[in-house]
Amino acid sequence: MNAEKSTDIYGDPNTVKQKVLVIAGPTASGKSATALLVAEAVGGEIISADSMQLYRGLDIGTAKVTPAEQQRVRHHLVDILDPAERFSVAAWQGAALDAIADILARGKLPIVCGGTGQYISSLLEGLSFTPIAVNLHLRQELNERADREGTAAMLAEVAEFDPATAARLHLKDRKRIIRAHEVYRLSGKSPSQLNAESRSQPVPYSYQAFCLWPERALLYKRIEQRVDAMLAQGLIKEVESLKLQNLPIDAPCRQAIGYKEVFAYLAGEASLSETSDRIKQVTRNYAKRQLTWFRRITEIERIETASPQAAAQHILERICLTE
Numbered sequence: 047m048n049a050e051k052s053t054d055i056y057g058d059p060n061t062v063k064q065k066v067l068v069i070a071g072p073t074a075s076g077k078s079a080t081a082l083l084v085a086e087a088v089g090g091e092i093i094s095a096d097s098m099q100l101y102r103g104l105d106i107g108t109a110k111v112t113p114a115e116q117q118r119v120r121h122h123l124v125d126i127l128d129p130a131e132r133f134s135v136a137a138w139q140g141a142a143l144d145a146i147a148d149i150l151a152r153g154k155l156p157i158v159c160g161g162t163g164q165y166i167s168s169l170l171e172g173l174s175f176t177p178i179a180v181n182l183h184l185r186q187e188l189n190e191r192a193d194r195e196g197t198a199a200m201l202a203e204v205a206e207f208d209p210a211t212a213a214r215l216h217l218k219d220r221k222r223i224i225r226a227h228e229v230y231r232l233s234g235k236s237p238s239q240l241n242a243e244s245r246s247q248p249v250p251y252s253y254q255a256f257c258l259w260p261e262r263a264l265l266y267k268r269i270e271q272r273v274d275a276m277l278a279q280g281l282i283k284e285v286e287s288l289k290l291q292n293l294p295i296d297a298p299c300r301q302a303i304g305y306k307e308v309f310a311y312l313a314g315e316a317s318l319s320e321t322s323d324r325i326k327q328v329t330r331n332y333a334k335r336q337l338t339w340f341r342r343i344t345e346i347e348r349i350e351t352a353s354p355q356a357a358a359q360h361i362l363e364r365i366c367l368t369e
Contacts, residue, residue: 063252064150067365069159070095070166070340071258072333074268076354078111080258081159083358085119091149093122093142095160098302100127100138103288106281107304109272122149129288129299139168146251163339170345172249173241178229188224197223208236221301256361257340259348269329273304277322282308303328 069084071077081092094100098108102125111121122145127133142158142165149156158169167173192200197220204226205212211226229237260268285308288299299305304325311321340346347364349357 063250065155065365066146066150066169066251066253067155067157067361068095068166068170068253068255068346069157069258069361070163070255070346071161072260072265072336072340073109073161073329074265074272074333075161075258075260076268076352076357077159077161077258078109078115079354080357080361081157082111082115082119083354084361085155085157087358087362088155090155090157091120091122093145093149093156093158094124095138095142095158095162095165097133097138097162097165098299099124099160100133101125101129101131101299102127103129103284104299104302104305106276106279106284107302107308109276129291130293130297132298135164135168135173138165139173142169143250161336163336163343166255166340167343169251170249170253170255170343178232178240181228181232184228184231185224188227192220192224200224200227203227208238210238211236253345254365255343255346256357256364257343257346257348258357259337259350260352261350264352265333266330269333270326273322273326273329276304276325277318282311282318285309285312303332 067084067090069077069081084090085092092111094111096108098104099110100123101108104110111124115121116124123138123141126141146156146158158166160166188200197217200223201212201215201217204215204223207230208226215222215226226237229235229240233240281304285305288305289309289312293300300309307316307321307324307328310316311318316324349360351357351360
């Protein structure tokens with residue numbers, strides 16, 4: 047990318063906001079391959095917006111970018127955490143903004159790529175976060191209550207103090223239901239109220255966002271093919287290695303899609319065939335939730351193609367980087 051084009055893209059930082067590209071999409075939509083093609087075309091660098099690719103040792107089950115792909119294009123926020131570490135949306139946002147500033151300072155185009163909707167929204171909406179520290183005693187109390195009374199009763203209570211949050215939660219969202227109670231008990235404010243109060247931070251960059259949106263049947267076929275490939279590539283052995291680390295039961299990786307199901311398989315709770323089917327089902331469900339999330343973001347332009355090459359060409363034309 048020559049100096050003239052660099053000026054066209056970024057403009058004068060003293061008068062206009064600098065551009066940041068965002069490529070989002072559900073799992074197995076081809077967004078990583080698309081981002082690689084775009085980054086190579088413009089000399090950009092990629093910032094991962096995937097909550098599980100942060101973790102070292104979670105490679106196969108997260109479809110993490112390979113070392114060869116990282117040689118082609120520099121990636122940020124990949125392999126920065128141990129499997130038992132926690133990383134909040136606020137922490138990711140801060141790290142992503144630091145990476146964006148670094149990339150821009152070196153005259154490159156930052157390309158945020160991933161499917162974790164909360165991460166994408168934190169940038170596009172300029173959310174500032176009121177930190178509510180985890181209280182382990184309260185969390186244990188709430189978990190024990192959920193065991194006794196069930197998540198339905200606890201979700202009904204969330205509906206009383208925060209109808210908007212309750213409407214977005216499902217009975218299976220135990221962790222988020224408990225977190226809603228936790229936030230309310232610790233702050234005296236509902237999660238929705240805190241979110242509303244956090245939306246005053248100005249957005250520091252000009253984000254141009256795209257979302258890959260494959261036809262549903264094709265997306266589901268890709269998910270099934272991906273799960274089959276992960277199992278063939280050694281997902282079971284990868285989880286066996288994690289198991290040897292004696293990670294706590296609530297470690298993030300133990301709850302991640304694919305890993306949770308294989309941990310159950312290793313515990314003798316399901317056959318390999320049942321495990322494969324279960325991973326495919328929960329991955330399809332996750333993809334549906336991702337699309338629901340991205341549908342609510344008005345700043346995102348949908349790209350309805352199954353080809354990373356076609357998607358990359360569309361993006362390059364839209365950001366005026368090709369002649």
